[in-house]
Amino acid sequence: MKRFLAIAVMLAMLLSLVPVMADDSHVITYYPLRTANNPGYYFSGALLDMGVTLNAGDVDKDTFFAKARITEANGDIQGTFGSFGWDPEKEDYALGDGWAKWNILDAYVCDAEGNPAESGQYVKIDIEWVTRTIPSGESDAQRFDVPATRAAWYKIDGYISFASIELVIEQLKGIPGINNAVYVQGETKHDPLFDKFEIKDAPGGGTYALYRPENASESNKRPLFIWFHGTGERYHGSNPGGNLIGNRVLAFADEEFQETLEGCYILAPQSDTSGWGAHRLDDMEALIWQVIEENYVDVTRVIVGGLSMGTAMVGPLAASTTENSVPYAGAIFCSGVFLSGDQINTIASKGIPVYLVGAQSDWATFGFNSTYNSMKAAGIDVKMKYYPPGPVFDGEFYYGAHDAWNYIYNNLVEDEDGEKIFDWIKNRKINMPVKVTASKNLVKQGDAFDILVSFLDTTITNAVRVILKYDGDKFDYKGIAKEIDGVTRLTTDKGDGEVKTTLMIPDYNAKDLLKLRFVAKEDANLQNEDNPITAVVEYVYMDNSGAKSIATAIGSTSISTTGGVPGDTDGDGIVTLIDLSNIIDMFGVKKGDPQWSRAKFYDFNNNEEIDIADIVYVAKLID
Ligand SMILES: [Ca+2]
Ligand SMILES: [Ca+2]
DSSP: OHHHHHHHHHHHHHHHHHHHHHHHTOEEEEEEEEEEETTEEEEEEEEEEEEEEEETTSOOTTSEEEEEEEEOTTSOBOOOBSTTEEOGGGGGGEEETTEEEOOEEEEEEEOTTSOBOSEEEEEEEEEOOOOEEEEETTTEEEEEEOTTOBOEEEEETTEEEEOEEEEEEEEOSOBTTBOSOEEEEOOOBOOTTGGGEEEEEOTTSSEEEEEOOTTOBTTBOEEEEEEEOOGGGOOOSSOTTHHHHTTTGGGGGSHHHHHHHTSOEEEEEEOOTTOSSGGGHHHHHHHHHHHHHHTTEEEEEEEEEEEGGGHHHHHHHHTOOSTTOOOOSEEEEESOOOOOHHHHHHHHHHTOOEEEEEETTOGGGTTHHHHHHHHHHHTOOEEEEEEOSSOEEOSSOEEOTTOTHHHHHTTOOBOTTOOBHHHHHHHOOOOOOEEEEESOSEEOTTOEEEEEEEEEEEEOOSEEEEEEEOOTTTEEEEEEEEOOTTOEEEEEEEOSSEEEEEEEOTTSOEEEEEEEEEEEOTTOOOOSEEEEEEEEEEEEEEOTTOOEEEEEEEEEEEEEEOOSSTTOSSSSSSOOHHHHHHHHHTTTOBTTSTTHHHHGGGOTTOSSBOOHHHHHHHHHHOO
8 A cells, every 4th residue: 555655646746746857858940040241241140049039138148158150051061261251360269170169249139020128038149250351462451361261252163152050059157047058050031131122033033122111101112223243143043132141231120221211122133144225125124124114213313233243234224225224313333334335324414323333453443543434424413432552441341352343332422522332322303204105006097096195194383384296297186085184274386397285284293294186197108217296294292391493304215107008028119919918927016026126117916916807907908
């Protein structure tokens, strides 16, 4: 009986031990943290989910031990000492086999975001991670990383790639409420600013990263700042967003830039391995319009810029004459500029202000002075900040002379009047662009078509004058095609090749302005050619303070005419099987294809494609 009792007591004790055993297997998950600074991307500590609520002071920097081993994207284990490797001054951090101890600077109770808190379930460990740089030679720099902290490097075909980390954390001292916990590594977290970007596939290849300001809305449209990276940040398949952290593009989503701009969209496309250049013009224009249309972007404040190879994309975009070209309010070329005389003249004709930023020791900027002078001569409002010979120094770090973008990220670029570059970007604004749209692409004698004149987006104006100019020998103005809601026409005067109207928009909410009907004259001498139709729009613009000024914007479209005998492809004055054969050769050619400039004169049903209807139309014309 006694023995039985003893067993019963033991059983009871064992049962009561079960919850204690559960406490013993208490799991603490820790997440390695990354932080971007101008030199690069670094492991900067860890966030620990303690599973119980702790009070401030329950842990300190001596509570934990941590060691890490970093594997680069190409499989290399980090561990070499020297310039752009681990800091030789910290050789005693190395533990062998690629492992290095982390020098814990602080450990504290915090919230889930890592902010210090009086009580909370999380602990943050901050480590020594800031790289050390020194000037080197006449215009270069050396860099020495704290062992086992570098989180990304140019390791796959020279493209920046994310490294992976093995991190071991051990508890050295008691923590209230926690006994014999098991520490388990969780997923590695990005810099919190990195996570504010949405990263998606870009049209035509590569990716894009988009930051949306929280205050953007239909009634508070915000500027769009577009930034193109250099050669090393291309997308190779496993480095999405590498362009945000190879050098710190995240600065544009950080407080100083966002506060200066009072909220600004940041679009940072990441090229595929083919890099940036005119071959990506259509893709990038499609992407930029997509971002404008899907968000609350102020189209009068779109600024484009880039560094190094990225300037080879800024140039074609700023100088674009495609019908998809974006109306930029400013362009920045940093550490590179490659523009033809024609491109400079186009940028001048569009009135786009330009900023050149570079360092004189950088070979990529050796064309700066001549480009600056050509731009001045062409009438461009151009500024240049050309730093004296030597390495780039942002006040904290030294870089090679090519890395002048660090002056931009830190808002150190300043003109002779003391205007800083973030303010320059903030102050870029154009008049609201005007869009002219034709209801048909192709007309022949006797065909009617409508022309719609609109602002690109809603504009605060109540008084507008529109002068529409066209070729009066070919086209006749027939009258108003449709009245626009909210717009009252006060005057309409037909002149020689132009129609002048004055409009009233009492609620200051102007977008569509005017829709006019035209016909191609029955007796017009029409050729296979493009005919420009241009609208000059003068309007009273009211700014946020209520001040009024007169602004002018010009927009145009072109309408194609088919000349002679429609469907006569070879100009012999009759439509034959040869003409039909020629049209069949164009079957499937669409607007945007290289052959479209010729094929468009046979798109008789105006659907921007040579389709079976166009072919049947010509077939019926054969005698
Ligand atoms: Ca013919
Ligand atoms: Ca067609």
